[in-house]
Amino acid sequence: xxxxxxxxxxxxxxxxxxxxxxxxxxxxxxxxxxxxxxxxxxxxxxxxxxxxxxxxxxxxxxxxxxxxxxxxxxxxxxxxxxxxxxxxxxxxxxxxxxxxxxxxxxxxxxxxxxxxxxxxxxxxxxxxxxxxxxxxxxxxxxxxxxxxxxxxxxxxxxxxxxxxxxxxxxxxxxxxxxxxxxxxxxxxxxxxxxxxxxxxxxxxxxxxxxxxxxxxxxxxxxxxxxxxxxxxxxxxxxxxxxxxxxxxxxxxxxxxxxxxxxxxxxxxxxxxxxxxxxxxxxxxxxxxxxxxxxxxxxxxxxxxxxxxxxxxxxxxxxxxxxxxxxxxxxxxxxxxxxxxxxxxxxxxxxxxxxxxxxxxxxxxxxxxxxxxxxxxxxxxxxxxxxxxxxxxxxxxxxxxxxxxxxxxxxxxxxxxxxxxxxxxxxxxxxxxxxxxxxxxxxxxxxxxxxxxxxxxxxxxxxxxxxxxxxxxxxxxxxxxxxxxxxxxxxxxxxxxxxxxxxxxxxxxxxxxxxxxxxxxxxxxxxxxxxxxxxxxxxxxxxxxxxxxxxxxxxxxxxxxxxxxxxxxxxxxxxxxxxxxxxxxxxxxxx
Amino acid sequence: xxxxxxxxxxxxxxxxxxxxxxxxxxxxxxxxxxxxxxxxxxxxxxxxxxxxxxxxxxxxxxxxxxxxxxxxxxxxxxxxxxxxxxxxxxxxxxxxxxxxxxxxxxxxxxxxxxxxxxxxxxxxxxxxxxxxxxxxxxxxxxxxxxxxxxxxxxxxxxxxxxxxxxxxxxxxxxxxxxxxxxxxxxxxxxxxxxxxxxxxxxxxxxxxxxxxxxxxxxxxxxxxxxxxxxxxxxxxxxxxxxxxxxxxxxxxxxxxxxxxxxxxxxxxxxxxxxxxxxxxxxxxxxxxxxxxxxxxxxxxxxxxxxxxxxxxxxxxxxxxxxxxxxxxxxxxxxxxxxxxxx
Numbered sequence: 001x002x003x004x005x006x007x008x009x010x011x012x013x014x015x016x017x018x019x020x021x022x023x024x025x026x027x028x029x030x031x032x033x034x035x036x037x038x039x040x041x042x043x044x045x046x047x048x049x050x051x052x053x054x055x056x057x058x059x060x061x062x063x064x065x066x067x068x069x070x071x072x073x074x075x076x077x078x079x080x081x082x083x084x085x086x087x088x089x090x091x092x093x094x095x096x097x098x099x100x101x102x103x104x105x106x107x108x109x110x111x112x113x114x115x116x117x118x119x120x121x122x123x124x125x126x127x128x129x130x131x132x133x134x135x136x137x138x139x140x141x142x143x144x145x146x147x148x149x150x151x152x153x154x155x156x157x158x159x160x161x162x163x164x165x166x167x168x169x170x171x172x173x174x175x176x177x178x179x180x181x182x183x184x185x186x187x188x189x190x191x192x193x194x195x196x197x198x199x200x201x202x203x204x205x206x207x208x209x210x211x212x213x214x215x216x217x218x219x220x221x222x223x224x225x226x227x228x229x230x231x232x233x234x235x236x237x238x239x240x241x242x243x244x245x246x247x248x249x250x251x252x253x254x255x256x257x258x259x260x261x262x263x264x265x266x267x268x269x270x271x272x273x274x275x276x277x278x279x280x281x282x283x284x285x286x287x288x289x290x291x292x293x294x295x296x297x298x299x300x301x302x303x304x305x306x307x308x309x310x311x312x313x314x315x316x317x318x319x320x321x322x323x324x325x326x327x328x329x330x331x332x333x334x335x336x337x338x339x340x341x342x343x344x345x346x347x348x349x350x351x352x353x354x355x356x357x358x359x360x361x362x363x364x365x366x367x368x369x370x371x372x373x374x375x376x377x378x379x380x381x382x383x384x385x386x387x388x389x390x391x392x393x394x395x396x397x398x399x400x401x402x403x404x405x406x407x408x409x410x411x412x413x414x415x416x417x418x419x420x421x422x423x424x425x426x427x428x429x430x431x432x433x434x435x436x437x438x439x440x441x442x443x444x445x446x447x448x449x450x451x452x453x454x455x456x457x458x459x460x461x462x463x464x465x466x467x468x469x470x471x472x473x474x475x476x477x478x479x480x481x482x483x484x485x486x487x488x489x490x491x492x493x494x495x496x497x498x499x500x501x502x503x504x505x506x507x508x509x510x511x512x513x514x515x516x517x518x519x520x521x522x523x524x525x526x527x528x529x530x531x532x533x534x535x536x537x538x539x540x541x542x543x544x545x546x547x548x549x550x551x552x553x554x555x556x557x558x559x560x561x562x563x564x565x566x567x568x569x570x571x572x573x574x575x576x577x578x579x580x581x582x583x584x585x586x587x588x589x590x
Numbered sequence: 591x592x593x594x595x596x597x598x599x600x601x602x603x604x605x606x607x608x609x610x611x612x613x614x615x616x617x618x619x620x621x622x623x624x625x626x627x628x629x630x631x632x633x634x635x636x637x638x639x640x641x642x643x644x645x646x647x648x649x650x651x652x653x654x655x656x657x658x659x660x661x662x663x664x665x666x667x668x669x670x671x672x673x674x675x676x677x678x679x680x681x682x683x684x685x686x687x688x689x690x691x692x693x694x695x696x697x698x699x700x701x702x703x704x705x706x707x708x709x710x711x712x713x714x715x716x717x718x719x720x721x722x723x724x725x726x727x728x729x730x731x732x733x734x735x736x737x738x739x740x741x742x743x744x745x746x747x748x749x750x751x752x753x754x755x756x757x758x759x760x761x762x763x764x765x766x767x768x769x770x771x772x773x774x775x776x777x778x779x780x781x782x783x784x785x786x787x788x789x790x791x792x793x794x795x796x797x798x799x800x801x802x803x804x805x806x807x808x809x810x811x812x813x814x815x816x817x818x819x820x821x822x823x824x825x826x827x828x829x830x831x832x833x834x835x836x837x838x839x840x841x842x843x844x845x846x847x848x849x850x851x852x853x854x855x856x857x858x859x860x861x862x863x864x865x866x867x868x869x870x871x872x873x874x875x876x877x878x879x880x881x882x883x884x885x886x887x888x889x890x891x892x893x894x895x896x897x898x899x900x901x902x903x904x905x906x907x908x909x910x911x912x913x914x915x916x917x918x919x920x921x922x923x924x925x926x927x928x929x930x931x932x
Contacts, residue, residue, distance in 0.1 A: 054831055089834035097832075103825040106924060107847050117833050152923045168833070 010064035035223035094169035111149030217540025269521030271583020382441035439470035685894030724814030743808035858911030
């Protein structure tokens with residue numbers, strides 16, 4: 001055995017239950033990248049954590065060995081003492097976790113948390129460690145290492161925190177890095193940059209990498225070896241190229257089919273019709289004022305939305321795409337009347353083509369009640385958007401009770417009907433949400449939103465918390481419902497690939513402004529704005545021959561004042577949206 | 591610099607709150623019809639002792655009880671000239687106790703700082719016991735250590751304090767020769783502070799501290815354990831383990847720091863609950879604290895005495911919350927740097 005890390009016959013289980021990881025074998029060679037791919041519940045995370053023995057307390061390694069064989073000698077990780085293990089962790093093998101927002105202690109300075117690795121493993125003094133950490137910060141791309149050293153995590157963006165995590169993992173120069181979904185919680189442009197950074201550091205140091213991910217696009221961009229896991233077993237393993245170009249196992253094929261992709265386009269799309277508009281937003285802005293902590297300074301204005309004009313035709317889907325903080329959710333909340341636009345903004349909702357519109361931006365109480373029956377929302381996280389203490393039936397009939405519709409029996413029948421519509425069965429009415437999987441819960445959320453027979457549904461990232469195969473099912477469900485009930489969707493997402501499939505028109509937002517707006521086909525065929533180009537380029541494709549073009553990403557993902565002259569905007573100087581071709585608008589100076 | 595400004599700001603809000611509290615205290619005490627003197631006058635008239643009536647009438651005028659209530663309040667605080675010019679709380683005149691027929695300052699004198707001492711000792715006890723036990727119970731949750739400490743904790747919560755006091759006195763005296771009752775040997779009472787007096791007070795403090803602190807300690811221990819368990823599940827703990835930290839150091843550096851916040855925030859609430867909660871214990875143990883005096887004053891509508899004691903407790907509480915607020919700002923950068931330019 002001379003692989004850097006070799007896993008043999010590994011089985012892990014909880015308590016007395018069945019094993020959740022069964023007979024797993026793989027090798028990681030020095031300097032190589034191995035991707036551990038699978039959906040949630042596949043055992044991929046447990047497997048990689050077993051290497052550092054960071055497992056939930058009730059989990060135990062039932063059989064098998066994990067052997068580390070680095071320049072510091074050979075080490076049997078499943079059987080060494082806890083003290084020996086501590087010497088491995090963070091020193092010989094490091095780990096990066098999924099949520100950079102929560103993986104750093106909120107109360108300690110970044111520098112302190114990173115330097116700690118050097119204090120622990122190399123016994124460096126504070127000053128010596130500081131010097132090394134600053135060098136490392138510089139390498140992972142902090143513009144001002146000194147400042148980052150003395151910052152607290154909450155002062156940094158998600159991407160910067162993940163850079164800090166990478167610095168923490170790399171500072172002790174381990175020969176193996178385990179990254180557990182390191183970019184899943186990040187925006188797609190940030191993801192591209194972080195992946196690029198990991199790759200670059202790997203090239204510099206020659207360290208090996210185990211990358212745990214559910215995203216085949218990430219795999220195609222990073223891995224040399226691939227291990228596909230499903231229900232605790234390895235389905236397929238081997239070099240990346242053959243698996244990614246011609247998967248042999250049906251499960252791998254299934255994963256590939258479900259992976260959303262930005263399709264190749266060879267023509268512009270048909271613009272969304274401009275008549276029979278169900279929702280019309282005109283000149284919608286939203287400014288929040290942030291109170292300054294220092295009393296004498298004036299309040300700071302934050303422009304969540306600036307002059308947003310959006311039209312949604314009946315029975316169509318309008319998607320708003322952007323990174324976190326782009327104002328897409330604010331726009332959706334204003335469309336639902338949950339938030340009022342700044343004076344001057346107008347939101348009109350028409351229940352039928354020729355009736356008077358409801359003025360959503362200034363509703364009376366009665367109008368609001370009527371409006372709420374026509375417009376509903378599906379939320380992002382199916383795990384927290386259903387009350388764990390309410391039976392499915394109660395959660396579903398509650399809207400009817402609030403609006404006093406039907407008798408109890410009728411309400412129940414309606415709930416049963418809706419469950420069937422979303423592909424669940426009537427006998428689930430008596431269950432509680434915890435008895436459902438993530439995908440089923442999102443179906444429940446959709447069914448709940450449908451209870452009042454709405455005409456407009458606002459979907460706020462309805463699939464981003466789900467596995468790709470489940471995501472695929474939910475999108476199909478939404479499409480099916482739209483076709484059969486003539487629903488209109490306002491679809492919020494950060495994922496262009498998801499949007500490509502479902503939207504009739506896409507509005508790309510950045511810093512509260514719509515920067516480009518077009519039908520998806522047009523957008524992908526002929527993207528004009530640097531930010532749109534960056535979004536498209538940053539989308540990891542499950543195609544090993546189409547790696548992420550980091551240059552394109554960094555051109556557009558930076559601050560608006562780093563863009564080309566023609567597109568640049570600041571707080572005061574904002575170019576207007578220009579219609580380049582029918583249905584294709586770009587914000588640029590002409 | 592930020593800290594100092596915050597502390598000054600916090601101090602002024604405390605003074606403001608204290609003013610509001612004083613209005614409320616004074617109003618509530620004057621809510622029941624009549625006052626100590628009018629009750630006494632009625633009683634004297636019924637038994638035909640006119641000499642006593644004259645004295646009571648004199649006192650009424652002397653302490654401005656015949657004036658409108660708002661004027662009484664202002665005189666009591668010292669914002670308004672009374673029969674003897676400006677002479678209120680802020681001038682250091684705490685008023686007259688009708689029940690004991692002595693100035694309030696004379697009655698509360700010693701007991702004020704003894705109250706502070708007893709309660710401070712109890713709070714220190716609470717923290718000293720709850721902190722390590724809570725952390726250990728959380729780190730070893732669902733083991734015999736956890737269960738045992740929970741069991742003992744619930745026993746502490748459930749045992750009535752006065753009962754615990756009697757039991758401890760008995761055994762404390764029998765086995766450790768601890769003194770029974772009081773906060774110092776009687777021969778030191780009224781004496782100036784000396785080494786022997788201090789020693790006597792410390793020995794007398796042992797049982798009361800234990801009695802008053804037990805339930806607070808077990809409640810706090812359970813809370814700390816729950817907080818710690820919440821924190822232990824957070825990803826940053828995993829990060830710390832993955833760094834290769836030893837469990838004990840990891841526990842104290844990361845989750846405890848976060849779990850500690852509510853702990854600190856509690857300082858303000860502990861003080862009043864201890865003062866009012868320890869009345870019964872003080873009676874049983876014969877402690878010269880302010881609790882029993884407050885009880886008597888409230889029962890007999892002795893308004894200046896009760897108002898002063900209530901103000902004193904309010905002051906302790908406000909100081910407690912001020913300290914905990916300032917500590918929190920020092921401990922938690924998220925509060926300190928809220929809104930700092932990134």
